Amino acid sequence: EKGGWSSFMAKEVSEEPDAVANTVRGRIHDGAVVIPELDGLDDLFRGIHRILVIACGTAAYAGQVGKYALEQWARVPVDVELAHEFRYRDPVLDSGTLVVSISQSGETMDTLMAVKYARERGAKTLSICNTQGATIPRESDAIVYTHAGPEVAVASTKAFVAQITALYLLALHVGRVRGVLSEGDSAQAVAELEGVADKIAWILTHEQERTTQLARWMADTRSVLFLGRHVGFPIALEGALKLKEISYIHAEGFAAGELKHGPIALIEPGQPVFVIVPSPVFSPLLHDKVVSNIQEIRARGARVIVIAEEGDAAVLPFADEVLRIPLAGPLFEPLLAVVPLHIFAMGLAEAKGLDVDQPRNLAKSVTVE
């Protein structure tokens, strides 16, 4: 079933372009998002005043990325909550809250219990799920399936990019239904979304080998930090989680702006730091701020590995390594920047001789609370 691949994870990373393309397929007509599963829910989308995203682990990071898109395109305030934290306080819920759960397996007990709890308290629930007929979608009022195909490796990769894609489709749909997103802005975002699969394929073709080589050189590393900003922040968290999970290396992700509030104290000579650099074309202000963060950590001896857009020359003087991603419009970078991080975690675990598909102490689907 692995085909010619060394692991399911390697196969599934190679399927990231398809995961995005298949999740988009059949949901775009004449440049507009059409999600047949959401027919008849227009009044619901018009009536909500809040969206609460509930998920665990990697799926929760997809939710954090989706928050930016939902707020920008659908103009609804969004909170993202870890499912296991959610129902152990007294959360405020009403019929104007749409609870969006995200789960690859659709069986994660923490997420399932949170969805049930929300439903019992009058919230409407929508499930983003990769597994047809799983328990969480069955317990929800509406379903948007991701079409990443079965994911076997414990570490979630192709499902993650498919989850972000589904959230973007949802955000564009809800924005149009609520009348807050123009046809032109929607069409532009749709065109970007349709281009993402090819851009991920470009990364796999052009940067996979170099990224894997870098991971091999770093096989003895004891700690890696990840910095990102805006939509790059959840990607930094995802990069750190994947590295911990399959290579057993200490890793932490930070919002780049937090550096000076504490984490910069961790920087000592030789400390590897991945930095996800915002687009100089689309986010020049954030780009410059992140470049100055890079200068600050570099001055303290960090070994800086940047993930930057093709053509971004401003990062070159300060970077020890540069991994390139294609130019992408605002909000679309996370779907690209995460790919080298998945490749890196996998390469490092392989270099350490570990089983990347079955990391210790973990199960693919966590069906206990």
Ligand code: F6R
């Ligand atoms: C990390 C990973 C986990 C899952 C989490 C939720 O690589 O795979 O963090 O994302 O356990 O699982 P699902 O999406 O099945 O609810």
